[in-house]
Amino acid sequence: xxxxxxxxxxxxxxxxxxxxxxxxxxxxxxxxxxxxxxxxxxxxxxxxxxxxxxxxxxxxxxxxxxxxxxxxxxxxxxxxxxxxxxxxxxxxxxxxxxxxxxxxxxxxxxxxxxxxxxxxxxxxxxxxxxxxxxxxxxxxxxxxxxxxxxxxxxxxxxxxxxxxxxxxxxxxxxxxxxxxxxxxxxxxxxxxxxxxxxxxxxxxxxxxxxxxxxxxxxxxxxxxxxxxxxxxxxxxxxxxxxxxxxxxxxxxxxxxxxxxxxxxxxxxxxxxxxxxxxxxxxxxxxxxxxxxxxxxxxxxxxxxxxxxxxxxxxxxxxxxxxxxxxxxxxxxxxxxxxxxxxxxxxxxxxxxxxxxxxxxxxxxxxxxxxxxxxxxxxxxxxxxxxxxxxxxxxxxxxxxxxxxxxxxxxxxxxxxxxxxxxxxxxxxxxxxxxxxxxxxxxxxxxxxxxxxxxxxxxxxxxxxxxxxxxxxxxxxxxxxxxxxxxxxxxxxxxxxxxxxxxxxxxxxxxxxxxxxxxxxxxxxxxxxxxxxxxxxxxxxx
Numbered sequence: 001x002x003x004x005x006x007x008x009x010x011x012x013x014x015x016x017x018x019x020x021x022x023x024x025x026x027x028x029x030x031x032x033x034x035x036x037x038x039x040x041x042x043x044x045x046x047x048x049x050x051x052x053x054x055x056x057x058x059x060x061x062x063x064x065x066x067x068x069x070x071x072x073x074x075x076x077x078x079x080x081x082x083x084x085x086x087x088x089x090x091x092x093x094x095x096x097x098x099x100x101x102x103x104x105x106x107x108x109x110x111x112x113x114x115x116x117x118x119x120x121x122x123x124x125x126x127x128x129x130x131x132x133x134x135x136x137x138x139x140x141x142x143x144x145x146x147x148x149x150x151x152x153x154x155x156x157x158x159x160x161x162x163x164x165x166x167x168x169x170x171x172x173x174x175x176x177x178x179x180x181x182x183x184x185x186x187x188x189x190x191x192x193x194x195x196x197x198x199x200x201x202x203x204x205x206x207x208x209x210x211x212x213x214x215x216x217x218x219x220x221x222x223x224x225x226x227x228x229x230x231x232x233x234x235x236x237x238x239x240x241x242x243x244x245x246x247x248x249x250x251x252x253x254x255x256x257x258x259x260x261x262x263x264x265x266x267x268x269x270x271x272x273x274x275x276x277x278x279x280x281x282x283x284x285x286x287x288x289x290x291x292x293x294x295x296x297x298x299x300x301x302x303x304x305x306x307x308x309x310x311x312x313x314x315x316x317x318x319x320x321x322x323x324x325x326x327x328x329x330x331x332x333x334x335x336x337x338x339x340x341x342x343x344x345x346x347x348x349x350x351x352x353x354x355x356x357x358x359x360x361x362x363x364x365x366x367x368x369x370x371x372x373x374x375x376x377x378x379x380x381x382x383x384x385x386x387x388x389x390x391x392x393x394x395x396x397x398x399x400x401x402x403x404x405x406x407x408x409x410x411x412x413x414x415x416x417x418x419x420x421x422x423x424x425x426x427x428x429x430x431x432x433x434x435x436x437x438x439x440x441x442x443x444x445x446x447x448x449x450x451x452x453x454x455x456x457x458x459x460x461x462x463x464x465x466x467x468x469x470x471x472x473x474x475x476x477x478x479x480x481x482x483x484x485x486x487x488x489x490x491x492x493x494x495x496x497x498x499x500x501x502x503x504x505x506x507x508x509x510x511x512x513x514x515x516x517x518x519x520x521x522x523x524x525x526x527x528x529x530x531x532x533x534x535x536x537x538x539x540x541x
Contacts, residue, residue, distance in 0.1 A: 003033050003034045004031045004032065004033050004034075004072075004207075005032055005033065005034050005073065005074055005174040005175045005206075005207035006030075006031065006032040006055065006071075006072070006073060006094075006175050006207060006209065007030075007031050007032075007070075007071075007072045008028055008029055008030050008031070008051075008055070008069065008070070008071050008072075009029050009069055009070040009072075010027050010028070010029055010068065010069040010070070011025055011027070011028040011029070011051070011054060011066065011068075011069030011070070011071060012025060012026050012027060012028070012066070012067045012068045012069055013025040013047075013050055013051075013054055013059065013064050013065065013066055013067070013231075014064065014065055014067045015063075015064065016063055016064075021230060021231065023067075023231050024047050024050040024064055024231050025047040025050050025051055025054065025231045026047075026231045026232055027069075027232070027233075028047070028051060028069070028228075028231075028232075028233055029233075030226055030233075030236075032175065032207040032208070032209050033207060034174070034205050034206075034207050035201060035202065035205045035206070035207065036201075036207055036208070036223050036224070037197075037198070037201060037208040037210055037221050037222055037223050037224075038207075038208070038209055038210065038222065038223065038224045038225075038226065039210045039211070039212060039217075039218045039221065039222035039224070039225050039226070039239070040052075040209065040210070040211050040212075040226045040228055041212060041213065041215065041218055041225060041226070041227050041228070041254065042213065042227060042228035042229055042254075043213060043229070043254070043453045043455055043456070044213070044423065044424060044453050044456075045230070045423075046228040046229050046230065046231070047228050047230070047231040047232075048211045048228050049179055049180075049211060050064060050231075051211075051228075052096065052177045052179050052209065052211055054066055054071065055071055055073075055078065055094070055175075055177065055209070056086075056090060056094065056096055056177065057078065057081070057083075057086035057089075057090070058096075066079050073089065073093055073094055073174070073175060074093065074174050074175075076089075088122070091118050091121065091122055091168075091170075091171055091173070092122050092171045092173060093173050093174050093175065094173050094174065094175040094176075094177065095167075095168035095169065095171075095173045095175070095176055095177070096168065096176075096177040096178075096179060097161070097164050097165055097168050097176070097177070097178045097179065097181045098164065098179055098181070099179055099180040099181060099183055101152070101157070101160035101161045101163065101164045102152060102153075102157075102160060104164060105152040105160060105163065105164070106152075107151065107152055107153060108151075109151075110148065110149050110150060110151055111147065111148070111150055111151070111152060111155070111160075111163045112129070112132050112133075112136075112147070112148030112149060112150075114163075114167065115132045115135070115136075115163065115166055115167045115170060116128045116129060116131075116132050118167055118170050118171065119131065119132075119170060119171070122171060124171070129148075131170065132144075132148060132166070132170070133145065133148060135166045135169065135170055136148065136162075136163075136166055138166070138169075138200070138203075139162045139163075139165050139166045139169075139196060139200070140162065140192070140196060141159060141162050141163070141166070147159065147163075156189075156318060156319065157185055157186075157189065157318055158185055158189035158192065158193065158318075161181060161182075161185065161189075161193055162193070162196070164181075165181075165193075165196065165197070165200070169200060169204065169206070172204055172206070173206065174206065174207060175206070175207050175208075175209065176197075176201075176206050176207070176208045176209070177208075177209045177211070178197065178208060178209070178210045178211065179211045180211055180212055180213070181193060181197075181210075182194060182212075182217060183212070183213075183214070183450075183451070185318070186316075186317040186318045186480035186481075187317075187480055187481055187482070187521060187524040187525055187526065188317050188520060188521065188524040189317065189318065190217075190524070190526060191220075191523075191524035191526065194217065194220050194221050194526070197210075197221065198221060210222065213254075213453040213454055213455075214258065214454055214526065215243065215254055215255050215258050215454070215527065216258050216483070216525070216526035216527035216528075217526045217527065218239060218242075218243070218527070219239065219243055219526065219527030220526050220527055222239040223238065223239055224236070224237070224238055224239065225237060225238070225239050225242040225243075227242065227248065227250065227251045227254070229250050234248045234250050234251065235247055235248045235250075235251045243255070253455060254454065254455060257454040257455040257457070257458040258454050258483070258527070259454075259457075259458070259461070259481070259483035259484050259486060259487045260483065260486070260487075261482065261483055261486055261510065261522075261525065261528070262486060263486045263506040263507040263509075263510040264486065264487065264488070264489070264490070264506060264507075265507070267310075267490055270307075270309075271307045271308030271309040271310065271472065271474075272307065272308055272343070273305060273306070273307050273308075273343070273344075274306055274307060274308050274342065274343060274441050274442050274474035275304065275305065275306040275329065275340075275341065275342060275442055275474060275476065276304070276305045276306075276339075276340075276341040277302055277303060277304045277305075277325070277328075277329065277338065277339070277340050277341070278303055278338055278339040278341070279301045279302070279303065279337065279338035279339065280299060280301070280302045280303075280325065280328055280329075280335050280337070280338035280339070280340060280348070281297065281299050281300055281301055281302070281335065281336050281337040281338055282297075282298045282299040282321075282324050282325075282328055282333065282335055282336050282498075283295045283296065283297055283298070283336040284296045284298055297498050298321050298324045298498050299321045299324050299325055299328065299335075299498045300321075300497075300498040300499045301337075301338065301499070302321075302325055302338070302495075302498075302499070302500055303500070304325075304493060304500070304503075306442070306474045306475075306476060307474060308441070308472055308473070308474050309468070309469070309472045309473070309474070310474060310475070310490050310491070311468060311475040311476075311477050311488055311489045311490050311491075312474075312475070312476055312477065312489065312490070312491050312492075312493065313477045313478075313479060313485040313488065313489030313491070313492045313493070313506070314326070314476065314477070314478050314479075314492075314493050314495055315479055315480065315481075315482060315485050315492055315493070315494050315495070315521065316480065316494060316495035316496055316521075317480060317496070317521075318480065319497075320495040320496050320497065320498070321495050321497070321498040321499075322478050322495045323446055323447070323478055324498075325478075325495070326364070326444050326446050326476060326478050328340065328348075329362065329442075329444065329476065330362050330364050330444055331347055331350070331355055331358055331362075332364070335348050342358065342361060342362065342441070342442065343361075343441065359438075360386075360390055360438050360439070360440065361440055361441045361442065362440060362441070362442045362444065363435035363436075363438050363440040363442070363443055363444070364435065364443075364444040364445075364446060365428070365431050365432055365435055365443070365444070365445045365446065365448045366431070366446055366447075366448070367446055367447035367448060367450055367451055368451055369424055369427035369428040369430070369431050369451075370419075370424065370427065372427070372431050373419040373427060373430065373431065373434075374419075375418065375419055375420060376418075377418075378415060378416050378417060378418055379405075379414065379415060379417060379418070379419060379422070379430050380398065380401055380415030380416060382419075382430075382434055383397075383401040383404065383405070383415070383430070383433055383434045383437050384397035384398055384400075384401050384437070386434070386437055386438050387400065387437050387438065390438075397437075398415070400437060401415060401433070401437060402415060404433040404436050404437055405429075405430065405433050407433070407436070407467070407470075408429040408430070408432050408433045408436075408463055408467075409429055409459075409463065410422075410426060410429055410430065410433075423456075424451065424452055424453075424456065425452055425453070425456035425459060425460060428448060428449070428452065428456075428460055429460065429463065431448075432448075432460075432463065432464070432467065436467065436471065440473065441473070441474060442473070442474045442475075442476065443467075443468075443473045443474070443475045443476070444475075444476045444478070445464065445475065445476070445477050445478065446478045447478055447479060447480070448460070448464075448477075449461060449479075449484060450479065450480065450481065450484075457484070461484065461487050461488055464477075464488060465488060475488075477489055481525075482510075482521055482522060482525060483525060485506065486506060486510060489506050490505070490506060491503065491504065491505055491506060492504065492505075492506050492509050494509070494515065494517065494518045494521070496517045501515045501517055501518070502514055502515040502517075502518050
């Protein structure tokens with residue numbers, strides 16, 4: 001008898017008329033065995049998430065439909081199953097972990113009750129609360145009793161994803177589908193989640209279908225790999241075969257796009273100093289009427305310098321304070337103490353009505369290009385708004401906008417289109433063009449590539465290098481990924497719990513990291529010990 005928990009044969013899923021191709025998935029066959037991890041790898045639009053939705057019976061009605069093929073879960077055909085049967089199977093025999101737990105969890109209910117709801121929906125007999133607390137401990141959540149009563153916003157990203165894993169595994173399904181579950185997490189939390197999934201797979205014998213765009217993650221978790229492009233399978237094999245000896249050019253491109261741990265050659269920064277922070281701190285107050293008030297020191301006496309033409313990377317986990325530093329520098333939030341010098345002018349204490357000139361000189365690119373552009377305005381309107389607010393005539397602003405979108409690799413004719421008509425990578429390029437339209441002296445990129453596919457990420461990093469050199473910009477680059485920092489940054493400041501624990505030239509830190517926390521970040525890089533990257537950096541860990 002076959003030990004396959006999932007068997008897909010010649011599956012095709014059609015797209016609506018007018019799409020860029022007839023099928024979202026075409027003629028797909030794969031198998032996931034009990035206790036096995038199979039990774040589907042590909043860029044956005046490759047069909048990997050559509051495959052997961054087809055298995056779960058979650059394809060959007062009226063838009064996507066299965067036109068042919070077979071999907072069997074532990075021998076049971078799913079393509080002909082009724083809605084009621086699919087509902088009964090979801091949670092009990094197959095479960096799914098989504099990319100963004102904050103949108104997957106209900107914000108108005110404690111997470112423990114949300115996990116317990118799965119048991120109630122499937123008429124589980126027994127002490128549901130005890131079962132939830134036991135599983136919270138199994139997924140390594142600290143203080144399960146406290147977290148049971150916590151709301152999603154009170155948990156970290158890694159803790160929320162662990163809650164989702166607990167919810168998916170509470171009825172011990174035969175199949176677990178993980179759709180980009182670590183993409184939004186920092187590298188140390190990502191490493192913990194990957195290790196947890198491997199442990200749970202072994203303990204419960206669950207088959208795992210893991211969807212990702214990052215071959216570094218594949219190297220850490222996969223036993224077999226399926227590479228998809230434009231809805232088609234282009235390559236399959238064991239993880240070792242695909243990683244070490246890829247046959248298809250597309251697979252080779254995806255592997256090559258993963259940032260390697262080879263730091264950029266050191267450059268002498270001889271430009272004038274654009275930014276200096278001296279003892280910058282930021283305190284946040286927590287608590288309220290019914291809770292004791294306490295202060296959280298998000299940033300603690302941070303000193304940084306940055307010169308024109310140079311890129312300084314701030315690296316650390318979520319909650320380390322790196323984005324808070326960036327927002328203080330841009331004066332999007334007010335620092336609690338210290339000085340922020342932009343070309344020797346201290347802007348830390350400037351009142352808001354005097355920040356107009358600072359807004360022009362310091363521009364920021366945010367992590368999510370989907371939320372950074374107004375969906376009701378054309379991209380041209382978004383780009384010209386800033387310069388026109390500072391006195392640029394409309395014809396000049398439009399001409400400059402057209403030049404800039406062409407500089408970032410998009411046709412000038414795209415100015416009349418809306419954000420939803422562009423891919424994620426194109427949207428981030430447009431956000432870069434909008435920032436450049438203000439002719440800033442300092443460009444801050446806050447996790448600007450972390451939400452992008454590795455191939456698109458590589459293109460945007462190349463673009464950021466190009467515009468830094470072309471416009472001689474000072475760039476403050478915020479990231480949790482040392483692989484990305486190696487590609488772009490001249491110097492690195494490593495932050496932990498609001499403090500800079502190590503700083504220096506990128507090549508020096510990569511050659512000999514001094515602080516234990518820095519070494520822990522290196523050790524958590526996906527794929528480092530199994531594939532390629534292990535030879536790229538010498539660590540004292």
